[in-house]
Amino acid sequence: MPAPITTNTLFYGDNLPILREYVTDASVDLVYLDPPFNSNRTYNVLFRQESGAESEAQIAAFEDTWHWNRAAERTYYELLENAPPHVSQMIDALHGFIGRNQMMAYLVMMAARLVELHRVLKPTGSLYLHCDPTASH
Numbered sequence: 001m002p003a004p005i006t007t008n009t010l011f012y013g014d015n016l017p018i019l020r021e022y023v024t025d026a027s028v029d030l031v032y033l034d035p036p037f038n039s040n041r042t043y044n045v046l047f048r049q050e051s052g053a054e055s056e057a058q059i060a061a062f063e064d065t066w067h068w069n070r071a072a073e074r075t076y077y078e079l080l081e082n083a084p085p086h087v088s089q090m091i092d093a094l095h096g097f098i099g100r101n102q103m104m105a106y107l108v109m110m111a112a113r114l115v116e117l118h119r120v121l122k123p124t125g126s127l128y129l130h131c132d133p134t135a136s137h
Contacts, residue, residue: 019116028120034130036064038106072105
């Protein structure tokens with residue numbers, strides 16, 4: 001049983017372990033999810049000079065490139081074993097069709113989170129998922 005959340009709690013980090021550890025079943029009214037898009041790009045933070053002019057200094061803030069690695073493999077098998085049958089069957093079929101690649105890694109990681117979000121959503125709740133055409137079609 002997840003630990004109860006107090007009012008106005010802010011979590012920072014990957015939502016999957018947070019959902020599993022802290023959020024109880026059917027306890028959420030609204031989910032807005034704006035995940036990475038699998039754009040195969042690295043997004044940088046650009047710095048400015050004191051004058052406000054753009055600086056050449058920048059650092060990588062987020063790499064939106066997914067890889068089939070141990071984490072993806074582990075999550076894939078967790079979905080096959082623990083997800084609702086319609087989810088595990090679809091993930092297994094996709095895996096058989098497209099194989100182990102970047103797109104499959106992305107779909108596996110998204111599926112695991114969507115399963116947990118569905119679990120915590122109230123029957124009267126709503127889920128809004130912001131996505132682009134990269135992986136949504």
